[in-house]
Structure formats: structure tokens, C-alpha cells
Amino acid sequence: MPNYIDLWNNIKNSFEKDDSMSKASFGAWVETAEPISLENHIMKIKVLSSLHRDYWTKHLIEKFVEYAYQFTDQDITPEFVTEDEFKTQQAERSATSKKETKASTEDTQLNSRYTFDTFVIGSGNQMAHAAAMAVSDEPGVLYNPLFFYGGVGLGKTHLMHAIGHQLLENDPKTRVKYVTSEAFTNDFINSIQKNKTEEFHEKYRNVDLLLVDDVQFFADKEATQEEFFHTFEALYNAQKQIVLTSDRLPNEIPKLQERLVSRFKWGLSIDITPPNLETRIAILREKAQADNVEIPDETLEYIANRIDSNIRELEGAMARIQAYAKLQNAAITTDLASDALRSLNFGSNLSHITIPMIQDKVAKYFHVTVADLKGKKRMKSIVIPRQIAMYLSRELTESSLPKIGTEFGGKDHTTVIHSFDKIKAELEKDEELARQVGDLKSELKP
Numbered sequence: 001m002p003n004y005i006d007l008w009n010n011i012k013n014s015f016e017k018d019d020s021m022s023k024a025s026f027g028a029w030v031e032t033a034e035p036i037s038l039e040n041h042i043m044k045i046k047v048l049s050s051l052h053r054d055y056w057t058k059h060l061i062e063k064f065v066e067y068a069y070q071f072t073d074q075d076i077t078p079e080f081v082t083e084d085e086f087k088t089q090q091a092e093r094s095a096t097s098k099k100e101t102k103a104s105t106e107d108t109q110l111n112s113r114y115t116f117d118t119f120v121i122g123s124g125n126q127m128a129h130a131a132a133m134a135v136s137d138e139p140g141v142l143y144n145p146l147f148f149y150g151g152v153g154l155g156k157t158h159l160m161h162a163i164g165h166q167l168l169e170n171d172p173k174t175r176v177k178y179v180t181s182e183a184f185t186n187d188f189i190n191s192i193q194k195n196k197t198e199e200f201h202e203k204y205r206n207v208d209l210l211l212v213d214d215v216q217f218f219a220d221k222e223a224t225q226e227e228f229f230h231t232f233e234a235l236y237n238a239q240k241q242i243v244l245t246s247d248r249l250p251n252e253i254p255k256l257q258e259r260l261v262s263r264f265k266w267g268l269s270i271d272i273t274p275p276n277l278e279t280r281i282a283i284l285r286e287k288a289q290a291d292n293v294e295i296p297d298e299t300l301e302y303i304a305n306r307i308d309s310n311i312r313e314l315e316g317a318m319a320r321i322q323a324y325a326k327l328q329n330a331a332i333t334t335d336l337a338s339d340a341l342r343s344l345n346f347g348s349n350l351s352h353i354t355i356p357m358i359q360d361k362v363a364k365y366f367h368v369t370v371a372d373l374k375g376k377k378r379m380k381s382i383v384i385p386r387q388i389a390m391y392l393s394r395e396l397t398e399s400s401l402p403k404i405g406t407e408f409g410g411k412d413h414t415t416v417i418h419s420f421d422k423i424k425a426e427l428e429k430d431e432e433l434a435r436q437v438g439d440l441k442s443e444l445k446p
């Protein structure tokens with residue numbers, strides 16, 4: 001994926017070359033817009049006024065999506081903010097970040113969102129949560145070190161920060177230090193280069209709670225491991241609490257010194273496993289409440305069913321759905337959520353079905369050729385199979401509308417929407433058509 005500025009410049013060029021857009025229109029609407037960011041497939045664009053936003057939303061959005069797709073092969077959704085909104089957002093952000101810096105003691109690096117209050121307990125994390133609470137009550141005594149391990153995006157960092165916040169709440173003078181193993185390594189190297197190893201020792205050994213994230217990245221780094229061993233010893237002997245996270249158990253981390261492996265196992269190692277459906281729904285509900293958005297229960301369940309990998313993905317899906325709803329000025333429903341997630345690789349159990357596979361099956365089933373499906377002939381005996389093939393491509397693959405259009409001989413994505421809507425409506429009334437589509441689906445998804 002190109003960076004967002006390059007992508008924007010490419011999209012801008014495509015608008016400029018578009019014959020249906022006058023020079024004046026280009027100057028008024030496109031040239032005055034400015035990209036701000038690209039995250040989770042959403043490009044934030046600053047426009048001059050709400051009038052500009054309305055114009056973009058009514059007239060230019062479809063082309064934007066099409067052009068973005070040409071350059072990235074992915075669906076990018078634009079989200080517009082006016083100059084005024086942007087300024088207010090920036091002011092709010094800088095006020096919050098000032099508050100956050102004040103709230104936590106200097107240099108703790110704790111994320112203010114990662115507290116026990118915002119952590120949803122489920123079967124995959126309840127032991128880890130209980131251990132984190134116990135350590136917060138009696139740091140340095142019960143489980144030292146506390147070692148969380150498990151797959152990505154399951155809440156290890158969140159829990160570790162929650163311990164830090166809790167200790168600071170119990171006693172604001174507590175010295176808490178959070179660091180990733182990579183940051184620890186870089187800090188150590190810098191201290192050697194600048195002849196400041198004493199300061200480095202002070203920084204890491206004079207704390208009450210040391211949180212080290214992702215210790216698997218200590219693998220292979222001999223000198224850093226040596227240094228960390230001494231940090232560990234100093235803290236442990238002074239009964240200071242150490243909390244570590246990793247994607248695997250200590251003895252499974254390659255090239256980790258035996259003495260570190262054994263020390264990491266002294267306390268309690270506890271795994272976090274992926275959340276079950278109920279926990280995923282509860283997490284989504286908590287996020288919706290935190291963001292102050294209304295989402296019906298059935299829609300939360302739908303999203304939780306679609307995304308069963310990890311919580312970071314759940315959060316990404318939620319952000320995308322909210323942006324979609326905002327863009328369309330619509331309430332969040334299951335249909336809207338389904339549209340918002342369609343183009344992403346979410347729920348990838350369908351991903352083995354491809355558009356050429358569908359075209360092949362449909363062509364054989366109706367005794368036409370794939371070239372007919374991709375062509376422009378208007379006989380009913382070809383038009384219906386073509387529309388069915390487009391319908392199935394949208395239903396059974398995660399391809400975007402422009403991509404389906406391209407695979408059907410370069411058709412416009414509005415043709416794809418029209419075919420999809422037509423077949424969907426006909427299926428309600430036409431039993432024979434429903435049977436044919438049912439046959440094709442079961443052939444494609446045996």
C-alpha cells in the first residue's frame with residue numbers, strides 16, 4: 001500500500017484526467033481537499049466546509065473508491081472533516097494528551113485506556129485477570145515475576161498497564177516503568193554509546209514496578225540479555241514487582257539464556273487464549289458504550305461472529321463500521337455492518353472461492369461460455385446467468401464492487417450493484433431461480 005499522501009496524489013491525478021469533470025470543478029472540490037491520515041482502510045480528508053463535504057458525498061465518493069482501488073487493490077473509505085472540525089479535534093487532542101501526561105507519573109508510558117475498568121473478563125483471560133488483580137494488591141510478594149503469554153492482540157499489554165494504573169492509584173508515588181523489550185534494547189545500546197550506563201541502571205533498577213512487553217524479542221541479543229539479567233536480579237532481590245509478556249512460554253523463546261528462562265518461570269506464567277463469542281460480544285458492547293454509539297444486540301452478535309481472531313481486529317472492525325455509518329449518516333444496523341466489513345478480509349472462511357471459479361460453474365450450469373458472462377450480449381439466456389454470477393461473486397467472495405466489475409469484462413460497479421439487487425429481489429418471488437442459485441452455492445461450497 002502506498003503512503004496516504006502518494007495515494008491521494010494518484011487519486012487527485014485520476015480526477016484531473018477524468019473528462020467528465022470540468023477544470024473548475026476539479027479546482028473547487030478536489031484541489032482544495034487535503035488528506036490527513038489513512039488507518040484501517042479509512043482515509044481522513046480535510047475539506048473547506050460542510051458544503052464541500054456534501055458535494056464529495058453526493059458526487060465524488062464512488063469515483064474516489066474506484067480510483068483508490070486501482071492503486072491499492074483494496075477498498076478505501078473516505079471520511080471528511082471540515083477545517084473547523086479539524087481545528088476543534090486538534091485542540092481537544094492536545095488538551096487530552098496534556099492531561100494524560102500529567103495524570104501518569106513522568107515516564108511511565110502507560111496508556112490511559114488500558115485499565116481494569118475497561119478490561120472485559122471472559123473464559124480466555126479470567127485467570128490472567130485474577131493474577132493481575134492479586135499482584136496489584138500485593139506487588140512483589142505473590143507472583144514474581146508475573147508472566148503473561150499468548151497470541152497477538154489478546155490483551156496482554158492491556159492487563160500489564162492495568163497493574164501499573166492500579167498501583168499508581170493505590171499510591172501515586174509508586175515508581176512504575178513500562179518498556180517494550182525493543183525499547184529496553186535500544187536504550188541500553190544508546191547508554192553504552194553515550195557512556196551513560198550508570199544512568200541506565202538507575203532508570204531501570206530504581207523502580208517499584210517494571211513492565212516489560214514482548215520479551216521474545218530478547219532472543220539472540222546476548223549483551224541485552226546479560227544486562228536484563230542484572231536488572232531482574234536487582235529488582236527481584238529488592239522485592240520489586242516484575243511483569244513480563246511474550247507470545248510464548250519462556251522455555252519456547254529461542255536463544256534465551258537458561259538463567260533467564262529459569263527466572264522467568266519462578267513466579268507465575270499464565271496464558272491468555274482467544275475470546276469466545278460471548279466475550280467478543282461483551283467487548284464490542286463495552287467499546288460501543290465507551291464511544292457513545294447505539295448498536296443493536298443482533299448487530300453486535302453479527303460482528304462478533306464474523307471476527308473471531310483477536311480483539312485488535314474486533315476494534316478495527318468496529319472503527320470501520322462507525323466510520324461507514326458516519327459517512328452515510330445512517331444508524332448502525334446489521335446490513336450496514338455487513339457492507340462495511342464485506343471488502344475486508346474479515347470472516348475469511350469464504351476466501352477460497354474466487355470469481356473465476358464462480359464464472360466457470362455458472363457458465364457450465366447454464367450452458368453458456370465464460371466469455372458470454374464477461375461480454376455485452378443482451379439476450380435473456382445470457383443476461384440472467386451473468387447477473388447470477390455477479391450476485392454470487394458479491395455473496396461468496398470478499399471482492400469489492402469495482403473488482404467484480406473488472407472481472408466481468410470491465411463493467412462499472414453500478415452494474416454489479418444493479419445485478420445483485422435484481423437477483424436478490426427476484427429470489428424472494430421466483431422459486432426456480434432460488435433453486436438454481438441454491439444448486440450453484442452448494443456446488444461452490446461443498
Ligand SMILES: Nc1ncnc2c1ncn2[C@@H]1O[C@H](COP(=O)(O)OP(=O)(O)OP(=O)(O)O)[C@@H](O)[C@H]1O
Pocket residue numbers: 114118119120121125151152153154155156157158159247283311312315
Ligand atoms: N479483555 C479485553 N477487554 C477490553 N479490551 C481488550 C481486552 N483484551 C484486549 N483488549 C483491547 O484489544 C487491543 C489489543 O490488546 P493488547 O495490545 O493488550 O494485546 P497484546 O496481547 O498485548 O497483543 P500484542 O502481542 O500484539 O502486543 C487493545 O486495544 C486492548 O485494549
